[in-house]
Amino acid sequence: KAGVTQTPRYLIKTRGQQVTLSCSPISGHRSVSWYQQTPGQGLQFLFEYFSETQRNKGNFPGRFSGRQFSNSRSEMNVSTLELGDSALYLCASTMDYNTGELFFGEGSRLTVL
Amino acid sequence: DQQVKQNSPSLSVQEGRISILNCDYTNSMFDYFLWYKKYPAEGPTFLISISSIKDKNEDGRFTVFLNKSAKHLSLHIVPSQPGDSAVYFCAVLNNAGNMLTFGGGTRLMVKP
Numbered sequence: 605k606a607g608v609t610q611t612p613r614y615l616i617k618t619r620g621q622q623v624t625l626s627c628s629p630i631s632g633h634r635s636v637s638w639y640q641q642t643p644g645q646g647l648q649f650l651f652e653y654f655s656e657t658q659r660n661k662g663n664f665p666g667r668f669s670g671r672q673f674s675n676s677r678s679e680m681n682v683s684t685l686e687l688g689d690s691a692l693y694l695c696a697s698t699m700d701y702n703t704g705e706l707f708f709g710e711g712s713r714l715t716v717l
Numbered sequence: 718d719q720q721v722k723q724n725s726p727s728l729s730v731q732e733g734r735i736s737i738l739n740c741d742y743t744n745s746m747f748d749y750f751l752w753y754k755k756y757p758a759e760g761p762t763f764l765i766s767i768s769s770i771k772d773k774n775e776d777g778r779f780t781v782f783l784n785k786s787a788k789h790l791s792l793h794i795v796p797s798q799p800g801d802s803a804v805y806f807c808a809v810l811n812n813a814g815n816m817l818t819f820g821g822g823t824r825l826m827v828k829p
Contacts, residue, residue, distance in 0.1 A: 608760070635815070647761070647806060647819035660815045694760050704751045704810040704817060708760030 606630065608709035610695050616715045622683040625712045629676050629697030636678040637706065638670060641692040650693075652701070653678055682714075690716045720744055721809055723820035731828055736794040738823050740807030743788065749810035750783060751817070752792045754803045761806060765792070797827045 609628040617623050629636050638650040649662040653672035670680040676697075682689055692713050696706035722741045730736045738752075748769045753761040767774040767781045767790075774781050780793045790807055804824050808817040 637816070639817075639819075646821040649816050649818065652815045654815070660811075660813065662816070696760070702749075702810075702814040704749050704766055704808065705763045706761075706817065708762070710758065710760050 608695055608697050608707055610709035610712050614713050617685050618717050619685055621685050624679055624681045625693055627678045627695030630707055633697035633699050634676055635698045635701050636672055637696045638680050639694045685716045687716050721818050721820040723823050725823050727824040729826045730797050733796045736797045736825055738792040738805050740790040740820050742809055747809040750790050751808045753806045756803050799827050799829050802827050
């Protein structure tokens with residue numbers, strides 16, 4: 605069974621640009637969440653999607669957005685990049701969020717120069 | 718405000734000894750508590766969980782203890798092995814069941 609796949613794994617952008625990250629969940633998983641990991645703030649929740657609906661959103665500015673497609677694949681977008689957006693962006697999928705057991709991808713490491 | 722805190726950023730133990738990782742939380746309404754382990758260049762992996770109706774859950778070398786009155790969670794690893802060296806995150810599940818809030822992590826180093 606394939607795991608959660610995130611692309612691209614690494615990318616470098618400059619301030620003001622925008623970026624789109626992609627996540628393919630484990631087959632059969634309908635819930636997809638995104639988390640940001642930084643050295644200073646740890647792992648922070650961005651948003652969660654289930655069956656193409658955003659069910660929850662973390663405390664991030666509107667520059668951070670996401671969506672989920674009918675095949676459960678998800679994308680997140682960050683517009684007008686800032687230096688502080690440099691982070692590891694992790695996608696996680698699950699069949700049942702109520703257990704808290706999420707399956708994480710390896711992440712997309714974004715560097716903003 | 719940090720709802721979940723891991724006060725020890727790092728911990729070093731000898732192989733074969735017990736590792737104890739600690740976590741404090743502020744909201745007594747949380748129902749589900751979890752531990753994740755993260756190796757460099759990998760995503761976090763689920764390790765063990767406990768619901769608020771229990772005070773202990775065991776899985777092989779890993780045991781999680783929950784002290785609800787103290788709002789304290791701990792993970793015991795016995796015996797510790799070098800392969801356990803990783804960053805450990807505690808996490809709580811929100812009541813809607815669609816978001817995890819993580820602690821800042823504790824880096825465990827198990828020395829051979």
